[in-house]
Amino acid sequence: xxDFAKTRAAFRLPDGVIYLDGNSLGPLPVAAEARVxxxxxxxxxxxxxxxxxxxxxxxxxxxIGDRIARLIGARAGSVVMGDTLSIKVFxxxxxxxxxxxxxxxxxxxSGNFPSDLYMAEGLVKAxxxxxxxxxxxxxxxxxxxDDEVAVLMLTQVDYRTxxxxxxxxxxxxxxxxxxxxxxxxxxxxxxLPVELERCDADFAVGCTYKYINGGxxxxxxxxxxxxxxxxxxxxxxxxxxxxxPFAFDxxxxxxxxxxxxxxxxxxxxxxxxxxxxxxxxxxxxxSDVRRRSMELSELFIRQVEARCPSVTLASPRDxxxxxxxxxxxHPDGYAVMQALIDKGVIGDFRAPDCLRFGxxxxxxxxxxxxxxxxxxxxxxxxxxxxxxHYRKKAAxx
Amino acid sequence: xxDFAKTRAAFRLPDGVIYLDGNSLGPLPVAAEARVxxxxxxxxxxxxxxxxxxxxxxxxxxxIGDRIARLIGARAGSVVMGDTLSIKVFxxxxxxxxxxxxxxxxxxxSGNFPSDLYMAEGLVKAxxxxxxxxxxxxxxxxxxxDDEVAVLMLTQVDYRTxxxxxxxxxxxxxxxxxxxxxxxxxxxxxxLPVELERCDADFAVGCTYKYINGGxxxxxxxxxxxxxxxxxxxxxxxxxxxxxPFAFDxxxxxxxxxxxxxxxxxxxxxxxxxxxxxxxxxxxxxSDVRRRSMELSELFIRQVEARCPSVTLASPRDxxxxxxxxxxxHPDGYAVMQALIDKGVIGDFRAPDCLRFGxxxxxxxxxxxxxxxxxxxxxxxxxxxxxxHYRKKAAxx
Numbered sequence: 154x155x156d157f158a159k160t161r162a163a164f165r166l167p168d169g170v171i172y173l174d175g176n177s178l179g180p181l182p183v184a185a186e187a188r189v190x191x192x193x194x195x196x197x198x199x200x201x202x203x204x205x206x207x208x209x210x211x212x213x214x215x216x217i218g219d220r221i222a223r224l225i226g227a228r229a230g231s232v233v234m235g236d237t238l239s240i241k242v243f244x245x246x247x248x249x250x251x252x253x254x255x256x257x258x259x260x261x262x263s264g265n266f267p268s269d270l271y272m273a274e275g276l277v278k279a280x281x282x283x284x285x286x287x288x289x290x291x292x293x294x295x296x297x298x299d300d301e302v303a304v305l306m307l308t309q310v311d312y313r314t315x316x317x318x319x320x321x322x323x324x325x326x327x328x329x330x331x332x333x334x335x336x337x338x339x340x341x342x343x344x345l346p347v348e349l350e351r352c353d354a355d356f357a358v359g360c361t362y363k364y365i366n367g368g369x370x371x372x373x374x375x376x377x378x379x380x381x382x383x384x385x386x387x388x389x390x391x392x393x394x395x396x397x398p399f400a401f402d403x404x405x406x407x408x409x410x411x412x413x414x415x416x417x418x419x420x421x422x423x424x425x426x427x428x429x430x431x432x433x434x435x436x437x438x439x440s441d442v443r444r445r446s447m448e449l450s451e452l453f454i455r456q457v458e459a460r461c462p463s464v465t466l467a468s469p470r471d472x473x474x475x476x477x478x479x480x481x482x483h484p485d486g487y488a489v490m491q492a493l494i495d496k497g498v499i500g501d502f503r504a505p506d507c508l509r510f511g512x513x514x515x516x517x518x519x520x521x522x523x524x525x526x527x528x529x530x531x532x533x534x535x536x537x538x539x540x541x542h543y544r545k546k547a548a549x550x
Numbered sequence: 551x552x553d554f555a556k557t558r559a560a561f562r563l564p565d566g567v568i569y570l571d572g573n574s575l576g577p578l579p580v581a582a583e584a585r586v587x588x589x590x591x592x593x594x595x596x597x598x599x600x601x602x603x604x605x606x607x608x609x610x611x612x613x614i615g616d617r618i619a620r621l622i623g624a625r626a627g628s629v630v631m632g633d634t635l636s637i638k639v640f641x642x643x644x645x646x647x648x649x650x651x652x653x654x655x656x657x658x659x660s661g662n663f664p665s666d667l668y669m670a671e672g673l674v675k676a677x678x679x680x681x682x683x684x685x686x687x688x689x690x691x692x693x694x695x696d697d698e699v700a701v702l703m704l705t706q707v708d709y710r711t712x713x714x715x716x717x718x719x720x721x722x723x724x725x726x727x728x729x730x731x732x733x734x735x736x737x738x739x740x741x742l743p744v745e746l747e748r749c750d751a752d753f754a755v756g757c758t759y760k761y762i763n764g765g766x767x768x769x770x771x772x773x774x775x776x777x778x779x780x781x782x783x784x785x786x787x788x789x790x791x792x793x794x795p796f797a798f799d800x801x802x803x804x805x806x807x808x809x810x811x812x813x814x815x816x817x818x819x820x821x822x823x824x825x826x827x828x829x830x831x832x833x834x835x836x837s838d839v840r841r842r843s844m845e846l847s848e849l850f851i852r853q854v855e856a857r858c859p860s861v862t863l864a865s866p867r868d869x870x871x872x873x874x875x876x877x878x879x880h881p882d883g884y885a886v887m888q889a890l891i892d893k894g895v896i897g898d899f900r901a902p903d904c905l906r907f908g909x910x911x912x913x914x915x916x917x918x919x920x921x922x923x924x925x926x927x928x929x930x931x932x933x934x935x936x937x938x939h940y941r942k943k944a945a946x947x
Contacts, residue, residue, distance in 0.1 A: 167596045174599045181595040197766055198578040199564045202571045205946035210766060237814025239788035263800060268789035271802040275787035279676055369594055369818035390672035391636035392665035399947045401901050403660060405668040417634025421766035423820050504798050549602035550796045
């Protein structure tokens with residue numbers, strides 16, 4: 154049984170803030186401060202170049218990947234860290250497409266995070282030869298899977314509404330049609346039980362700065378099913394994915410298994426922060442996280458619908474069909490969210506009209522949910538959100 | 551006039567170590583510790599998601615890029631940070647090739663860092679359509695530039711020998727033949743005056759963990775000549791290179807100028823360390839760095855050649871034709887380097903037989919050069935390098 158009081162104490166959360174945006178950037182794990190300081194002062198400062206061996210830096214992308222693997226239903230040795238999620242999407246997509254060279258369609262949906270679609274656009278353009286990206290509505294994905302499709306690329310949880318795709322059934326349908334799957338777990342890893350092996354997923358990618366709390370811009374991960382790891386072709390064939398990086402051969406030979414998905418020199422300081430963030434997950438069961446997340450989001454929906462008639466639920470009502478976030482629509486969603494943030498309730502806004510709230514049981518409980526609803530009710534009732542300075546767009550929304 | 555006593559005091563170097571491997575991983579700038587701690591505790595910890603606006607995180611890839619620009623002869627607004635050098639090579643190479651769509655040859659040399667060649671291999675394979683990577687000897691590059699070549703991709707300073715390509719004349723020759731250039735500045739940025747604009751270079755990429763001292767795995771940079779920035783096509787078309795990232799459009803539209811070379815969420819903690827490392831460069835003139843680096847490397851060569859007959863100079867003898875490192879060959883170079891490191895002289899080894907020493911005037915002076923030579927002479931004379939434990943290969947060499 155997960156001890157949520159313990160996990161909560163593992164975070165540094167500022168006073169006076171109700172933080173419902175861990176689905177965008179997780180808060181600071183207390184241990185990350187000392188851990189990064191140690192990596193900087195003791196490892197980099199004293200070991201210098203020797204740190205690659207003495208501190209084991211070179212193996213961190215794998216050892217940290219193993220810690221992520223446990224959270225996403227994958228076995229050790231099937232996940233590696235590095236780069237950003239967009240890069241990992243590109244890498245997975247190219248490798249997936251190369252497995253079905255006679256097909257030309259990459260199928261995705263309009264609920265996918267735009268960067269995934271953009272990266273696919275870039276890849277399709279580079280590949281030429283009739284490759285195309287086909288984007289359908291989320292509800293139309295299943296019917297669009299046919300034997301013209303090479304790759305099905307989906308983000309499991311919709312970044313706006315929290316709508317959850319059924320990974321098991323879509324992967325099964327895809328495989329029956331000879332389609333390779335790429336799952337983006339940006340809003341699933343650390344949010345709900347992901348069962349990559351059980352679903353027989355082919356490729357998966359994700360970021361670690363949301364529910365995993367690795368820090369702003371923390372490194373991404375890629376999973377390759379063990380049955381494919383030795384045949385997946387790395388388009389981003391960097392030296393650290395080479396069979397023998399330090400032989401400095403002139404020709405590329407892909408490394409064994411998941412190693413080949415490494416590209417360049419790993420971001421050590423960022424990985425140190427992430428590794429500390431993963432300490433919090435020791436002893437945490439994803440099934441407990443899911444249960445609590447559902448309780449909290451159900452409570453939030455009930456309370457908001459009872460007390461805030463001017464907003465409309467944008468997320469699926471059935472908790473089993475949502476990830477760990479709840480979104481409500483409001484025509485002036487941006488201004489409402491700025492007013493909320495100003496009053497200490499931090500969620501975020503996603504264009505055109507979504508107020509988005511993430512429920513992260515590691516550090517959020519009923520008190521925060523009720524506190525947030527009270528403030529939302531107040532600003533919607535007294536109209537205090539309707540001020541010019543709340544409408545003024547920031548660079549990052 | 552650069553104050554090298556001041557720059558030296560800006561680094562934390564361990565006692566008893568002569569560090570001649572700043573060409574592989576620069577040492578810790580004192581200011582980086584507090585700077586990273588501030589970003590973690592104050593910005594991430596207290597501002598949480600708001601840090602993207604309040605701490606200006608989202609603009610760091612550009613503002614830090616501007617600081618790099620000054621060191622490489624580029625104007626503000628032409629450099630952006632992110633990803634790793636291998637990724638930046640891929641990005642530059644694809645954009646360069648797309649500028650001359652009727653040609654199919656990417657020309658490089660065997661002195662290039664292998665990862666650059668590997669990334670080109672991956673790109674060529676993905677592009678298909680007859681694209682090929684042609685690798686010639688460094689001395690044969692000039693003669694191989696003809697009107698079949700689409701892109702000339704070179705690392706300015708050879709990672710093994712320090713041999714320096716003439717960027718101005720090769721770029722001129724390339725342009726005369728209608729060839730687009732991609733320069734890798736891994737061993738030039740912070741090592742010697744690079745004059746991208748004066749040489750009329752098209753694309754350049756580099757890392758920041760060597761001479762720029764940004765920390766292990768610090769983010770890379772990419773430069774696009776201002777005249778090309780609005781037409782260069784991003785193959786890695788990630789959301790942060792989009793014209794309006796937070797509009798979350800379904801289709802990609804490249805952002806203005808260098809912005810389009812951004813891909814995913816920037817690595818904030820790593821960028822904080824790098825920004826602190828760049829503080830050391832304020833007031834440093836690259837011409838002073840170059841003069842001192844030449845003096846130190848000349849002294850090293852003279853002394854080693856006089857006192858260590860069993861090693862042979864692998865670098866060009868003419869300082870004007872070298873970067874800021876000096877390599878000597880020894881048939882048992884690996885074991886000799888391990889023995890040297892054991893005695894506190896840290897250089898590194900590059901297969902098959904190079905002992906590599908970097909001269910970094912920001913924190914290295916004559917005393918370190920003479921001290922290193924004395925220890926090298928001793929272990930070569932008494933044969934103490936010839937022990938089994940020095941021959942045992944580490945994971946990272």
